[in-house]
Amino acid sequence: MTERTTVADSPAGVAEPATAPAEQAKDTRVDARPKNNRAWWLVLPVVVSVAFTAVIPLMTVVNYSVQDVFSPSERIFVGLEWFRDVARDPEVRGAFVRTLLFSAQVLLIEIPLGVAIAVAMPRRGVSVSVALVLVALPLLIPWNVVGTIWQIFARGDIGLGGWAINNVLGVNFNYTLDSTDAWLTVLAMDVWHWTPLVALLAYAGLRSIPQPYFQAAQIDGASGWATFRHIQLPRLRGVLTIAILLRFMDSFMIYTEPFVVTGGGPGNATSFLSILLSKIAVGQFDLGPAGAFSLLYFLFVQVLCYVFFTVLTRSGR
Amino acid sequence: MRRQRGPGTVTLILDGVFVRRRGETWLDDIHLELPNGMTTLVGPMTAGKTTLMRVAAGLLPPDSGRVVVGGKDVTGISVRKRSVAFVYQQFINYPSLTVYDNIASPLRLDRAFRRDGIDRRVREVAELMGIAQLLDRRPAELSGGQQQRTAIARALARPVDVLLLDEPLANLDFKLREQLRADLKTMFTGSSGVVLYATADPNEALTFAAPTVVLGEGRVQHIGDVAETYAHPPTLAVAATLSDPPLNLLPGVVRDGRIECLGTSFPAPRAHADGHRVMLGVRPHQVSITPNGRAALELPAEIRLAEVTGSATFLHLLLQGGLHLVAHLEGTQLFTPGESTVARIDPAHVFVFDQAGGHLLATSAAEVDLHG
Numbered sequence: 001m002t003e004r005t006t007v008a009d010s011p012a013g014v015a016e017p018a019t020a021p022a023e024q025a026k027d028t029r030v031d032a033r034p035k036n037n038r039a040w041w042l043v044l045p046v047v048v049s050v051a052f053t054a055v056i057p058l059m060t061v062v063n064y065s066v067q068d069v070f071s072p073s074e075r076i077f078v079g080l081e082w083f084r085d086v087a088r089d090p091e092v093r094g095a096f097v098r099t100l101l102f103s104a105q106v107l108l109i110e111i112p113l114g115v116a117i118a119v120a121m122p123r124r125g126v127s128v129s130v131a132l133v134l135v136a137l138p139l140l141i142p143w144n145v146v147g148t149i150w151q152i153f154a155r156g157d158i159g160l161g162g163w164a165i166n167n168v169l170g171v172n173f174n175y176t177l178d179s180t181d182a183w184l185t186v187l188a189m190d191v192w193h194w195t196p197l198v199a200l201l202a203y204a205g206l207r208s209i210p211q212p213y214f215q216a217a218q219i220d221g222a223s224g225w226a227t228f229r230h231i232q233l234p235r236l237r238g239v240l241t242i243a244i245l246l247r248f249m250d251s252f253m254i255y256t257e258p259f260v261v262t263g264g265g266p267g268n269a270t271s272f273l274s275i276l277l278s279k280i281a282v283g284q285f286d287l288g289p290a291g292a293f294s295l296l297y298f299l300f301v302q303v304l305c306y307v308f309f310t311v312l313t314r315s316g317r
Numbered sequence: 318m319r320r321q322r323g324p325g326t327v328t329l330i331l332d333g334v335f336v337r338r339r340g341e342t343w344l345d346d347i348h349l350e351l352p353n354g355m356t357t358l359v360g361p362m363t364a365g366k367t368t369l370m371r372v373a374a375g376l377l378p379p380d381s382g383r384v385v386v387g388g389k390d391v392t393g394i395s396v397r398k399r400s401v402a403f404v405y406q407q408f409i410n411y412p413s414l415t416v417y418d419n420i421a422s423p424l425r426l427d428r429a430f431r432r433d434g435i436d437r438r439v440r441e442v443a444e445l446m447g448i449a450q451l452l453d454r455r456p457a458e459l460s461g462g463q464q465q466r467t468a469i470a471r472a473l474a475r476p477v478d479v480l481l482l483d484e485p486l487a488n489l490d491f492k493l494r495e496q497l498r499a500d501l502k503t504m505f506t507g508s509s510g511v512v513l514y515a516t517a518d519p520n521e522a523l524t525f526a527a528p529t530v531v532l533g534e535g536r537v538q539h540i541g542d543v544a545e546t547y548a549h550p551p552t553l554a555v556a557a558t559l560s561d562p563p564l565n566l567l568p569g570v571v572r573d574g575r576i577e578c579l580g581t582s583f584p585a586p587r588a589h590a591d592g593h594r595v596m597l598g599v600r601p602h603q604v605s606i607t608p609n610g611r612a613a614l615e616l617p618a619e620i621r622l623a624e625v626t627g628s629a630t631f632l633h634l635l636l637q638g639g640l641h642l643v644a645h646l647e648g649t650q651l652f653t654p655g656e657s658t659v660a661r662i663d664p665a666h667v668f669v670f671d672q673a674g675g676h677l678l679a680t681s682a683a684e685v686d687l688h689g
Contacts, residue, residue, distance in 0.1 A: 212405040215376050221397045221426045230422075234413035 065291030082292035092293065094268065095276040099252055102187070102272060106251040107244060109191050114198025114243065115236065119228065121203055132203075135196045147260025150189040154261070175262065179269030186258045186270050190251060198243045205239035206232060241312040245305055252301055273297055326353035327387040327478045329373060329511040334382030336368055336535075343368045345535040347382070351513060352528075355505040357543065358515040359522040360532035361558055366515040369532065370481045373513060374401045386478050386511075399479070400510075402472035406484040408464035410456040416443070416467050417452040423475045430475075438474055445504065446470040462493040469497075473504070480505075482514045486521070498524060519559045523547060531555045553675035556598050556668055562631060565604065565642050567597040568672065576669065579637050581614050583664035587678060595678060598668035601645035605661050606632070613661040618642060623652040634660055 065083070068076045086092055121131045141149070154175050156162040165173040172178075175185040209232065217227040255274035258264065264271035264279070271279075277297065281290035329351040336344040344365050360366050371377035373384060375396035384392045391399055402423070410419045417439055424435045443449045446466040456464050465485060472480060482501075486494045502525055505512045516522055522529050522543050529543035531554075539546055539555045550556035557564045569578035571593040576585045578597055589595075605613075618634035621641075625631075632644040632652060642660055652658075669678045 210407060210409075212407055212409045215371075215374075215396075216403065216405070216409045217411075218376065218396050219374065219401055219403050220423045222422070230411040230413050234411075 061291045061294050063291075064287045065295055066288075068288050078288065082288045083296065086289055086293045086296060089289075091268070091276060092273075095271055095273045098268075098270075099254075099272045099274075102190075102254070103248055103251045105187055106190055106194070107247055109187075110195045110198050110247055111240065111244060113191070114195045115202045115233075115240070117195065117199040118202035118206055119232065121199070123207070132200075135199050135203075137196070138193050139196050139200075141193070143256035144260055146189060146193050147257040150185060150192075150257070151261045154185045154188075177266055179266055182262045182266055182269050186254075186261060189257055189261065190254065193257070194247060194250065198247065201239045201243045202236055205236045209235050237312075241309070244312065245308055248308060249301060249305060252304075326509045327511055328352055328385075329479055329513070330383075330385040331369070331373065332383040332385060334369075334372055334379045334384070336365075336372060336377065337380050342535050344372065344379070347372075347535075347537055349530060349537060349540070351511050351530075353509050353511055354507065355502075355512040355514060355525065355527040357522045357525050357527045357529040358513055358532060359519060359529055359543075359558060360515075360517065360538075362517055363534075364517075364532045364558075365535040366517070366532055367483055368535075370403070370483050370513065370515055373479060374403050374481050375399045376403075400477045401479045401481065402475065402477045404465075404469050404472045404480075404482040404485045406487045408456070408461060408468055408488070410464060410467050410471065412456055414455070415452065416448060416454055416456070416459070416470075419456065419467055420452075420470045420474050423471060427475055442470045442474045445473070446500070462489055462497070465489060466497070469501070476510065478510050480508070480510055480512045482512070484516055485514075487517070519547075519561045522559070531558050533558060549677070550598075550668065551677050553596060553598060553668075553670040553677075556670070556677075560600055562601045562643055562645060565599040565601060567599065567636075567640060567642070569595045569597050569669075571595060578614065579616055579640070581616065583614055583667075586669065589678065594672040596670045596672045596675070598670060599642075599662050599666065601631070601643045603662060603666040604642060604644035605646070606644060606658050608661060611663055613663050614667075616642070616660045616662070618658055618660045620652050620654055620656045620658055622654060623650070625649050625651075634658070636660070 068078050153159045153161045156166045173181050175181040213231045258270045262270045264275040277293050280286050331347045331349040334347040372379050420439045424430045448466045531539040533554045547559050567578050569576045571589040575582040618636050621635050622633040630646045630650045634642040
């Protein structure tokens with residue numbers, strides 16, 4: 001019985017959907033070769049690597065999140081106690097609000113700024129390559145290097161940026177002492193690092209708009225803003241959906257750069273969820289709460305991405 | 318500029334227009350004077366139709382030459398300030414606006430229209446284009462034909478001096494094309510502005526039966542009544558542009574007052590020097606394979622392929638010397654590829670062109686019947 005079904009599903013049968021019934025019957029007979037399951041070996045590497053990189057670690061976390069581990073031999077099942085603790089912890093709640101606020105600010109700045117850069121970028125000539133390289137440059141720098149760059153750049157004594165703010169603008173700026181300054185430094189760093197991604201995505205989207213659209217707008221006498229609002233923006237919907245999702249996920253999980261620049265401080269001003277999580281998991285080695293925390297974090301990102309995606313794709317219809 | 322409200326009529330003049338890009342000449346010394354009403358611009362791909370229309374619209378400044386609309390030189394004037402409308406081969410509408418707003422958009426930017434005037438005009442044009450029931454939809458929710466109707470409605474909404482349509486029906490399916498073509502023809506007849514309609518399809522040009530400009534390789538090859546041009550093409554290029562299915566070409570040579578071609582000959586319609594090389598042009602529907610009693614050139618041929626469309630059969634024949642000939646036969650006729658037959662051509666329907674220059678030397682007889 002199974003043999004028959006495989007035969008019907010075989011590529012030969014699928015490739016010729018238009019064959020007459022008689023021919024199909026013939027095909028079935030021709031294709032009644034001994035079948036084997038060797039193709040499964042091709043899937044195996046993926047199954048194994050996904051198991052080791054995603055499924056098993058996740059299950060380990062699930063395992064820790066419901067136990068209180070004193071030593072490898074002494075563990076007590078505590079049910080959902082850690083989840084309850086984590087959800088009520090004021091420190092976690094603070095970090096959650098901070099991270100959400102940070103992501104919101106990142107999106108509010110980077111999306112419009114990225115689109116503006118894309119619109120301003122040249123369309124033809126040598127300047128296209130120059131502009132692309134210049135814009136893409138920050139994307140090529142590793143996270144921890146970006147952190148180090150900004151850690152030095154924003155310093156009041158030896159950093160150009162910090163020095164300029166203190167001495168040229170005359171504003172007292174010190175990100176190691178002032179929590180607002182620290183926040184702004186991390187935000188500026190993220191904008192510098194990731195706006196190029198939005199700009200490049202938007203640029204690709206803009207390039208795909210056929211010229212006649214712009215000519216038609218010109219003939220109608222439409223203003224630059226009207227052309228942007230009614231031609232460019234609607235046609236950027238797809239790439240902007242992707243840009244918003246990517247930038248949300250990434251900024252909500254930001255870790256390396258603030259860890260390098262501020263280490264979460266001063267106080268807990270830039271202590272985002274990921275920084276707090278690593279403090280609990282690696283610093284204090286509280287595996288139970290850390291496991292519960294990770295799972296809640298993971299679920300929240302999933303749910304919010306789903307909501308974003310649904311809202312963005314639905315509103316287009 | 319927008320003096321179109323009155324009964325005044327407009328003329329569009331292109332005077333010595335050149336456009337060169339990347340070492341190629343896209344438009345080569347174009348001199349055209351287009352009256353109000355409809356004019357068809359026909360030419361094969363890369364003939365320069367789109368370039369010519371973009372110059373006429375003001376989207377592309379010519380390298381030299383002048384564009385004059387209604388007696389006023391508009392060469393240097395931006396397209397925004399001109400009274401033009403453009404319909405593209407692609408269906409170009411504002412994606413975020415409804416059909417209503419799309420049609421209204423050029424009117425809202427025209428000071429001459431008040432709000433109630435806009436509403437009336439939008440509904441009027443939508444009615445005319447048969448999309449009155451779709452006014453609330455967005456372009457993405459429309460079929461291709463409806464999208465193009467919207468684009469045309471947008472172009473028609475505001476009365477303009479110059480309306481340019483660049484192969485507007487090329488991306489539509491057969492039935493819609495026929496229907497819209499008929500609609501457009503009625504609409505443009507008697508227009509007080511200049512309507513220039515570009516097409517690569519000779520049948521479309523013939524159907525419109527409007528004054529026709531034949532464009533080829535960036536040059537104006539002929540201007541005239543389309544039926545007249547079809548019957549008496551002045552050059553080989555014009556004959557080829559206006560023939561669909563493509564014109565059959567057979568080389569010949571003049572000897573003793575006769576034209577010899579592939580081992581057969583017929584009397585030369587006019588006296589030519591011996592040895593003069595000519596190119597014979599035969600429309601596929603003038604080729605038959607059954608004797609009809611009249612004198613005919615008889616060319617032995619091998620059947621290569623028969624394409625049956627239902628009402629017609631296109632028979633692809635291989636002649637001596639590897640020459641190809643297509644016969645357009647009535648009705649469904651079945652043939653076996655590989656069989657031998659004889660292609661019969663009435664010399665009265667042969668165009669004799671000069672092989673070197675491509676000029677028409679003679680038609681053996683005036684070909685008056687245009688459709689048969």
